[in-house]
Amino acid sequence: AQRVTQPEKLLSVFKGAPVELKCNYSYSGSPELFWYVQYSRQRLQLLLRHISRESIKGFTADLNKGETSFHLKKPFAQEEDSAMYYCAPDNYGQNFVFGPGTRLSVLP
């Protein structure tokens, strides 16, 4: 069965500290991997996708097929990064599954 795990429900870091939000997946085929973010009182939106290999708002995510992981990283967290983050593999529109989410809290 397709599964996504995000082991931390809540992650608190101080401003300027590095942050890593973990995501592991169990998926057949070669899914495309996404991170979605939801800031307070805003709608869910795409943060980044592995295929584009971009850095968005200082965040990067590396797909590790051996470990089936897609951890989201940022070297220096900012207070405005506080939000809910969801890891989501997409098997090209089939059985789209979101992880349970990690709430990132960046403390001043």
Next chain:
Amino acid sequence: GAGVSQSPRYKVTKRGQDVALRCDPISGHVSLYWYRQALGQGPEFLTYFNYEAQQDKSGLPNDRFSAERPEGSISTLTIQRTEQRDSAMYRCASSSSGSEQYFGPGTRLTVT
């Protein structure tokens, strides 16, 4: 044009009543998705459409739930004989390429 819209934004209904939730996707988007999200959890896939064709409804929890998208644009998710356990945020998203999804603001359903 504008992003994905959903209506109503909030719906309170009594147990046993039917409800219809509407999603208006971004113009021209081929794919439309419905999710349900309980408090403290990630979005749970319900169903999705390409144009007017329902491609996958495996996430619909039971036969009280149905969805349609008759003209390939606006979609309606209908819940018949609502139960308290149906209370959740219902989210709609649309996509042009079957990849990145653009989400609406959600409809918060409360069944009393």
